[in-house]
Amino acid sequence: MTATEAFTAVDAGAEIVKLFPGEMLTPSVVKALRAVLPPHIMCIPVGGIAADAEQMKKYQSAGANGFGLGSGLYQPGMSDEQLTLTAKSYITAWQSACDQMA
Structure with missing residues (x-):
């Protein structure tokens, strides 16, 4: 959740950083x-990312490369x-966010 933790993961060889909980970040x-x-x-x-194209677009514009989904x-x-x-609504929202970024 912090830059220090992200750099610790990168220093350990991570190529992907999980930002949790997403709704707080x-x-x-x-x-x-x-x-x-x-x-x-x-x-x-x-965590806490809604199947909403506008919300996904905001995160994507900020540099998110995707989303982890749970509950x-x-x-x-x-x-x-x-x-x-539900899965299709997330797919549609992601595709719409990608289209808006193009």
């Missing part, structure tokens, strides 16, 4: 981390059909 924080991390390091916010994607007891619909 605003796009401004992601942008600040991107400014100091090596450009080849991928930043993946995890926003799956809840215990969820049907296969609901899981499929």
Whole structure:
């Protein structure tokens, strides 16, 4: 969650940094981390990211390379059909955010 922790991971050989909890790390924080991390390091916010193209676009514009999904994607007891619909909403939101960035 801090630049020090991210650099510790990079120094240990990480090429991807999990930014958790994503909902506490605003796009401004992601942008600040991107400014100091090596450009080849991928930043993946995890936790609290909604399947919303506008929110995803803000994180993507700040330098997020993708998102980790947990309870926003799956809840215990969820049907296969609901899981499929939820997954598709995340895919659509990500694609829309990518299209808006182009």
